[in-house]
Amino acid sequence: MKTQSEIIKRCLKGDENAFSTLYHQYASKMMVVCIRYSHDREEAKDLLQEGFIRVFQHLNQFKGEGSFEGWIKRIIVNVALEFYRKNTNQRHINEIASDYEEQHPISSEDILSNIHARDLLNLVQKLPPTYRMIFNLYEFEGFKHQEIAKQLGISEGTSKSNLFDARKILQRLVSEMMKEIKH
Amino acid sequence: MSEQESENIGKVFKNAIEEISMAPPNGVWESLRMLAIQTQLARYKGFTTWLSFYSSIITILLGGAIYLLLLKNSESPATKILYKNQLVNIHDYDTIFVDRVKYVYVKEKNDAVSEDISTQNLANNSEVSNDDNHGNRNQLFNTNPKLLADDQTFTLKNKDSQHSNNNISTSSGESVNLINSNSESISPQIVRMTLKKLDYKPVNGYFNLPKIAYHQSNKTNPDITIEKPEKPKIPLMNRIAISAFYSPEYSNLTVYRSEPEAFNYGNEQIAHSNSYGLRASIDINPKLSISTGIEWANIQFASSIRKFPIQAELVNGKATYLYKTVFGVATIPTEEMTTVPAIGNPITLESEDEHTVGFIRLPLSLQYNAFQWKLKKGGRNQRYLSLYGSGGISYNLPSHQKLAVEIYEADGHDYYTTLGNFKNTQSFWAYNLAFGAAIDLTHNASFWIEPNYNKTIDSFVRDLPLKSYIHNLGVRFGVKWHF
Numbered sequence: 001m002k003t004q005s006e007i008i009k010r011c012l013k014g015d016e017n018a019f020s021t022l023y024h025q026y027a028s029k030m031m032v033v034c035i036r037y038s039h040d041r042e043e044a045k046d047l048l049q050e051g052f053i054r055v056f057q058h059l060n061q062f063k064g065e066g067s068f069e070g071w072i073k074r075i076i077v078n079v080a081l082e083f084y085r086k087n088t089n090q091r092h093i094n095e096i097a098s099d100y101e102e103q104h105p106i107s108s109e110d111i112l113s114n115i116h117a118r119d120l121l122n123l124v125q126k127l128p129p130t131y132r133m134i135f136n137l138y139e140f141e142g143f144k145h146q147e148i149a150k151q152l153g154i155s156e157g158t159s160k161s162n163l164f165d166a167r168k169i170l171q172r173l174v175s176e177m178m179k180e181i182k183h
Numbered sequence: 184m185s186e187q188e189s190e191n192i193g194k195v196f197k198n199a200i201e202e203i204s205m206a207p208p209n210g211v212w213e214s215l216r217m218l219a220i221q222t223q224l225a226r227y228k229g230f231t232t233w234l235s236f237y238s239s240i241i242t243i244l245l246g247g248a249i250y251l252l253l254l255k256n257s258e259s260p261a262t263k264i265l266y267k268n269q270l271v272n273i274h275d276y277d278t279i280f281v282d283r284v285k286y287v288y289v290k291e292k293n294d295a296v297s298e299d300i301s302t303q304n305l306a307n308n309s310e311v312s313n314d315d316n317h318g319n320r321n322q323l324f325n326t327n328p329k330l331l332a333d334d335q336t337f338t339l340k341n342k343d344s345q346h347s348n349n350n351i352s353t354s355s356g357e358s359v360n361l362i363n364s365n366s367e368s369i370s371p372q373i374v375r376m377t378l379k380k381l382d383y384k385p386v387n388g389y390f391n392l393p394k395i396a397y398h399q400s401n402k403t404n405p406d407i408t409i410e411k412p413e414k415p416k417i418p419l420m421n422r423i424a425i426s427a428f429y430s431p432e433y434s435n436l437t438v439y440r441s442e443p444e445a446f447n448y449g450n451e452q453i454a455h456s457n458s459y460g461l462r463a464s465i466d467i468n469p470k471l472s473i474s475t476g477i478e479w480a481n482i483q484f485a486s487s488i489r490k491f492p493i494q495a496e497l498v499n500g501k502a503t504y505l506y507k508t509v510f511g512v513a514t515i516p517t518e519e520m521t522t523v524p525a526i527g528n529p530i531t532l533e534s535e536d537e538h539t540v541g542f543i544r545l546p547l548s549l550q551y552n553a554f555q556w557k558l559k560k561g562g563r564n565q566r567y568l569s570l571y572g573s574g575g576i577s578y579n580l581p582s583h584q585k586l587a588v589e590i591y592e593a594d595g596h597d598y599y600t601t602l603g604n605f606k607n608t609q610s611f612w613a614y615n616l617a618f619g620a621a622i623d624l625t626h627n628a629s630f631w632i633e634p635n636y637n638k639t640i641d642s643f644v645r646d647l648p649l650k651s652y653i654h655n656l657g658v659r660f661g662v663k664w665h666f
Contacts, residue, residue, distance in 0.1 A: 013452065014225070017449070019216070019222075023212055028204035028205055028206055032200065035205065036200065041208070045208045045210070049214055052215050056218055105188045108195040111195050111199075112195065112198075117202070120195075120196055121200050124196065135196075139194075139196060139197045140200075163193075167189040167190075168189065171192045
């Protein structure tokens with residue numbers, strides 16, 4: 001097998017096979033990222049396609065510092081943020097009331113042993129767009145609330161409260177799923 | 184829900200989801216592939232632009248060099264004709280003043296005697312050295328008087344001198360007058376003499392005259408005929424030379440894809456190439472020689488990630504797996520397969536080894552020796568450094584093509600095989616331009632260096648939706664043996 005730098009070099013020379021190799025090497029992992037940021041598979045597909053177009057176009061900007069996978073992931077996240085900003089006017093920050101009833105906490109072991117990771121991924125997709133975005137940026141990308149607020153054009157407090165609500169919604173959805181599984 | 188419980192649910196999702204992967208939708212790569220092809224086409228376009236620029240520079244340089252050579256050759260004969268057809272008649276007068284001391288015997292009586300001194304006597308008495316005469320010859324055309332160290336002055340006048348070729352004939356009828364005082368004292372005397380009477384023998388080299396060939400000057404004198412010396416004939420064997428060379432080359436590939444199907448073929452890039460061979464040449468004349476021989480050229484493609492699915496295609500009614508490259512199509516052997524080749528039953532091919540292509544060149548070229556410098560003068564082993572240019576064509580025959588691959592079947596079985604039966608290749612013509620320098624090592628052997636440019640005229644492949652052309656820059660290092 002050839003090294004990653006060789007693949008990149010071939011891509012920079014316009015080698016179609018290298019593009020194919022690069023895509024097939026990272027597409028499946030990036031697809032999960034795209035699903036996390038989208039509400040359905042069709043939107044995820046658009047994100048993935050646009051993300052890889054950016055990767056191919058800006059491949060010469062990758063300096064080899066850090067992981068190449070991380071670099072691709074950052075591009076995908078940036079594309080997701082752009083998608084979100086374009087549709088932000090159609091969204092309502094407080095579209096879901098946080099008046100869910102209190103759920104009994106479930107241990108992480110119970111969740112992981114009973115619910116498949118793909119089902120958890122589907123639960124994330126069920127989050128309202130802003131909640132989903134904040135949840136993803138905070139939990140998966142490691143953004144601080146200050147950064148999230150700056151990216152989404154909201155206050156830090158809103159970011160914190162939305163994250164709390166997103167987690168609460170997910171816990172409720174997980175509880176419901178656990179109940180269905182047990183029944 | 185507490186803050187701790189809230190954080191836990193986030194971590195659970197992160198840990199569970201981060202490790203999974205999902206197959207991307209089918210249509211995404213097809214869309215991206217078009218972008219990759221566009222990138223590839225843009226690169227080809229850029230390369231073509233560069234190649235055009237490079238070709239223009241080479242053409243200008245070669246054209247300029249040829250023009251200068253022709254200009255030089257056309258000027259030389261004109262100069263010769265000018266001197267050949269003209270006989271130079273020079274009417275010139277020269278006066279030489281020679282001062283010297285002369286002892287004259289005078290009668291003791293005070294009778295005035297007009298002493299007559301003959302020309303011959305005077306010439307014998309005059310002690311004009313040869314060196315002095317040579318000095319005068321230097322300034323013959325300037326008619327400047329030359330004062331010698333002696334006390335006596337000679338005035339010599341030369342008129343109607345006819346000057347042609349290496350001889351100056353002097354016709355002068357001037358009398359020589361001696362003015363001699365009757366006084367008893369010795370005084371400087373002036374003697375006028377002609378150059379002829381002074382036995383003047385001019386040397387051609389001092390006159391800064393044009394060099395005229397002997398046979399041309401003889402036309403003025405029909406009685407004298409000198410045969411033109413025959414050119415020495417060089418035996419045929421001595422005009423033949425053989426040489427061996429090795430040439431590292433920088434090669435590139437230009438592929439013209441005329442239809443979308445052409446993009447299903449590979450995107451090979453040349454990594455290394457070289458050639459070596461033997462040549463035999465014969466000198467047509469001292470400047471021009473013709474050469475031919477046999478050369479072996481090898482091209483090694485850059486190793487690229489080649490792991491991609493191959494669908495079986497129906498060839499002559501049989502499902503066949505084809506490996507399509509810009510250098511031909513190879514049939515993948517199915518003897519070791521555990522699955523049955525069928526349409527819609529893909530296999531995966533992975534190539535990690537270098538893809539090599541070899542062909543034999545049969546060149547025919549003309550060489551023009553433009554300049555030659557003698558490095559070691561005199562002696563028997565004279566050494567020369569010569570510069571030359573050459574151009575020619577070559578007929579190229581594909582000789583071998585090889586690629587080791589690993590085949591993965593759908594059931595998980597895999598095996599190694601070597602593809603060598605590449606089809607759809609053809610012989611092709613190429614042209615070659617070069618210039619070089621050769622230096623003699625011994626009387627018979629010489630070493631030469633020859634930067635060259637080689638470009639194919641025909642495509643390497645046939646009956647495919649694409650055309651492949653190779654062009655390369657190389658430097659040949661060779662040794663030549665003259666018989």
